[in-house]
Amino acid sequence: MNLYDDDRFFSSYIALRNEANYNDLMETPAMLSLLGAVKGKRIIDLGCGFGSTACVLADMGASYVLGIDISEKMIKKAKAEHQRGSVEYRVMDMVDVSDIEERFDIAYSSLAFHYIEDLGRLLQGIRGILAEGGMLIFSQEHPISTADYEGGFSPDGSSYTFSSYQKEGKRVSRWFVDGVTTYHRTFGTIANTLIQNGYSIDAVLEPKPSDTAMKILPRLIREYEKPSFLIIKSYKK
Amino acid sequence: MNLYDDDRFFSSYIALRNEANYNDLMETPAMLSLLGAVKGKRIIDLGCGFGSTACVLADMGASYVLGIDISEKMIKKAKAEHQRGSVEYRVMDMVDVSDIEERFDIAYSSLAFHYIEDLGRLLQGIRGILAEGGMLIFSQEHPISTADYEGGFSPDGSSYTFSSYQKEGKRVSRWFVDGVTTYHRTFGTIANTLIQNGYSIDAVLEPKPSDTAMKILPRLIREYEKPSFLIIKSYKK
Numbered sequence: 001m002n003l004y005d006d007d008r009f010f011s012s013y014i015a016l017r018n019e020a021n022y023n024d025l026m027e028t029p030a031m032l033s034l035l036g037a038v039k040g041k042r043i044i045d046l047g048c049g050f051g052s053t054a055c056v057l058a059d060m061g062a063s064y065v066l067g068i069d070i071s072e073k074m075i076k077k078a079k080a081e082h083q084r085g086s087v088e089y090r091v092m093d094m095v096d097v098s099d100i101e102e103r104f105d106i107a108y109s110s111l112a113f114h115y116i117e118d119l120g121r122l123l124q125g126i127r128g129i130l131a132e133g134g135m136l137i138f139s140q141e142h143p144i145s146t147a148d149y150e151g152g153f154s155p156d157g158s159s160y161t162f163s164s165y166q167k168e169g170k171r172v173s174r175w176f177v178d179g180v181t182t183y184h185r186t187f188g189t190i191a192n193t194l195i196q197n198g199y200s201i202d203a204v205l206e207p208k209p210s211d212t213a214m215k216i217l218p219r220l221i222r223e224y225e226k227p228s229f230l231i232i233k234s235y236k237k
Numbered sequence: 238m239n240l241y242d243d244d245r246f247f248s249s250y251i252a253l254r255n256e257a258n259y260n261d262l263m264e265t266p267a268m269l270s271l272l273g274a275v276k277g278k279r280i281i282d283l284g285c286g287f288g289s290t291a292c293v294l295a296d297m298g299a300s301y302v303l304g305i306d307i308s309e310k311m312i313k314k315a316k317a318e319h320q321r322g323s324v325e326y327r328v329m330d331m332v333d334v335s336d337i338e339e340r341f342d343i344a345y346s347s348l349a350f351h352y353i354e355d356l357g358r359l360l361q362g363i364r365g366i367l368a369e370g371g372m373l374i375f376s377q378e379h380p381i382s383t384a385d386y387e388g389g390f391s392p393d394g395s396s397y398t399f400s401s402y403q404k405e406g407k408r409v410s411r412w413f414v415d416g417v418t419t420y421h422r423t424f425g426t427i428a429n430t431l432i433q434n435g436y437s438i439d440a441v442l443e444p445k446p447s448d449t450a451m452k453i454l455p456r457l458i459r460e461y462e463k464p465s466f467l468i469i470k471s472y473k474k
Contacts, residue, residue, distance in 0.1 A: 144381065144402075151396060159388060159400040163462040165381075166445050186464075187424055191441040201438045204428040208403050225400040227423075 003115075003180055004049075004071035012176035014050075014077075020217040023111065027139055027229050028053060030207030031110060034233045035137055038062045041105040044129065046094045046138075047112025051078030051087070057108070058084040066102065068092040097125040105131050109138040111229070114146055114182045117170075119190070123197040130236045136199060139231045142206065146171060146184040153222055160226035190232070199234035206230055240352075240417055241286075241308035249413035251287070251314075257454045260348065264376055264466050265290060267444035268347060271470045272374055275299045278342040281366065283331045283375075284349030288315030288324070294345070295321040303339065305329040334362040342368050346375040348466070351383055351419045354407075356427070360434040367473045373436060376468045379443065383408060383421040390459055397463035427469070436471035443467055 003009055017023065031053075039061035045054045048067030051074075057065050065087045069075050075091045092099075094109070095116060107126045116122050126136055140146075144162060148171075151162035168189060171182050185193075194201060206227040209220035240246055254260065268290075276298035282291045285304030288311075294302050302324045306312050312328045329336075331346070332353060344363045353359050363373055377383075381399055385408075388399035405426060408419050422430075431438060443464040446457035 148396075154398075159385075159398050161391075161396050161398040163396040165463055166443070166461040186443055188441040188443045191438065195439060201428065202432060204425040206403070206423055206425045224403040226402055 002070045003177070004069070005073050006177055009175075009177045009180075010071075010073050017050075022217075022220070022228060025213035025217055026207050026209050026220065026223070027111065027231075028056075029210070030205055030229070030231055031108070031137065031139055032056070032060075034203055034205055034231060035106070035108070035135075038106065042102070042131075043106045043108055044068065044097070044100070044102075044104045046097070046107060046109035046126070047115075048078060048089065049074050049110075051082030051089060053108070053110060054078070054087050054089070055082045055084055058086045062086065062106075064088075064102075066090065066100070066104070068094060068097070068100075070094070095122055095125065097122075098128050100129050102129065103131050104129055105134050107134065107136045107138075109136075111139050111141065113138050113140040114184075117183050119183075119185060119193045120197055123193060123199065127198055127236055132236065134236045136194075136234045136236070137231070139229050140190075141182065142227045142230045143185065143187045143190070144226055145228055146182055148184075153226070157219065157222040158225065187230070190230070194232065194234050198237050200237050201232060201234055203233040204231070205233075239307045240414070241306070242310050243414055246412075246414045246417075247308075247310050254287075259454075259457070259465060262450035262454055263444050263446050263457065263460070264348060264468075265293075266447070266450075267442055267466070267468055268345070268374060268376055269293070269297075271440055271442055271468060272343070272345070272372075275343065279339070279368075280343045280345055281305065281334070281337070281339075281341045283334070283344060283346035283363070284352075285315060285326065286311050286347075288319030288326060290345070290347060291315070291324050291326070292319045292321055295323045299323065299343075301325075301339075303327065303337070303341070305331060305334070305337075307331070332359055332362065334359075335365050337366050339366065340368050341366055342371050344371065344373045344375075346373075348376050348378065350375050350377040351421075354420050356420075356422060356430045357434055360430060360436065364435055364473055369473065371473045373431075373471045373473070374468070376466050377427075378419065379464045379467045380422065380424045380427065381463055382465055383419055385421075390463070394456065394459040395462065424467070427467070431469065431471050435474050437474050438469060438471055440470040441468070442470075 045067040054067040147165040282304040291304040384402040385399045
């Protein structure tokens with residue numbers, strides 16, 4: 001069973017997303033700022049969760065949005081709460097995207113790639129369903145964050161301690177539940193895996209919180225010491 | 238007066254470079270591994286120091302190497318100790334490269350860009366002296382390192398503490414002498430400044446020490462916790 005179908009994880013995660021959270025206050029606005037206009041575009045949302053962004057993309061004018069997620073619970077919630085005429089949802093592991101017959105102008109993925117063990121295989125699969133010159137835009141946990149789950153902020157949030165940056169691979173940590181598995185890759189590995197799989201790197205964004213976001217969620221000020229997220233915008237070459 | 242012409246700094250730096258050091262054991266091999274063949278190429282070495290790499294490039298078959306450095310002392314030492322028929326040295330601030338009339342196939346710069354305040358202006362200048370499709374390859378202190386000179390390794394070297402990653406700009410620290418000025422830029426800013434000034438990003442390397450290098454200089458093992466250097470290979474688009 002995948003993490004997001006664990007009952008305890010799922011309810012904790014939904015509760016988190018119902019409060020002021022990093023996704024809605026910082027990550028999604030940063031992604032949308034890099035994405036640009038989507039009017040008339042066909043978009044796949046890889047790891048779409050409960051579909052909030054898929055609907056935003058549809059409302060921004062995308063002609064078709066296919067949201068896929070490995071979690072049955074997430075897709076069930078998406079279908080129940082985030083329906084649009086131009087949005088479709090499927091339960092699917094994103095490493096199997098090459099099974100999809102449709103082709104897309106944009107592949108969009110929010111905070112999911114760090115769950116994937118084989119980034120090269122994933123990027124090849126995505127490349128196969130992108131139209132010529134199609135865009136891949138994704139966010140993931142920042143490599144400084146994925147390096148070491150033993151580390152973290154000082155109690156007052158003024159500094160961050162980490163280790164093991166060059167020791168890539170599996171990390172098992174606790175996030176609501178024990179045994180949450182992610183994969184640490186250095187910035188260099190992420191960039192080179194894109195390049196070697198036929199993508200150009202067109203923008204890199206380590207998002208900062210807006211003043212408004214920090215008023216709503218004051219601990220976002222810590223993002224000035226150490227970024228939580230890395231966003232890359234690429235095109236199929 | 239620039240840092241490298243300060244008598245105390247200069248003699249301390251030369252003493253460091255005469256011992257087993259990070260440059261010779263890790264940074265230069267990593268740069269040369271990305272650089273590839275240089276036979277018949279015209280190369281500018283930006284911030285060439287005392288010319289050791291300029292000579293390596295000449296010995297690898299470069300048809301012409303122009304080494305420039307802001308430090309008169311460094312260029313004097315380069316001319317005295319690192320002469321080759323195909324190598325020329327000039328005292329020059331790299332931000333003024335657009336004054337150079339020659340054109341180059343490769344611009345090479347080792348551990349100097351973090352001294353430069355205006356990276357965009359520098360990159361534009363370099364672009365102007367690169368031939369069509371020319372390569373820019375540079376190393377600099379890693380953004381995790383330049384973020385915060387108050388931070389550093391734990392006493393046993395097993396973790397690294399930093400802050401202020403998103404607070405870009407001037408840093409003044411002590412390295413042999415007080416008042417050493419460098420400029421912190423995030424990974425995103427470095428990448429985007431390249432892209433916005435007409436370069437593609439073709440490889441990113443955060444070098445790791447070899448086993449041999451760690452035998453010679455055991456504290457290089459700390460590089461596995463936190464990288465010291467960032468290397469980017471780019472082409473003029």
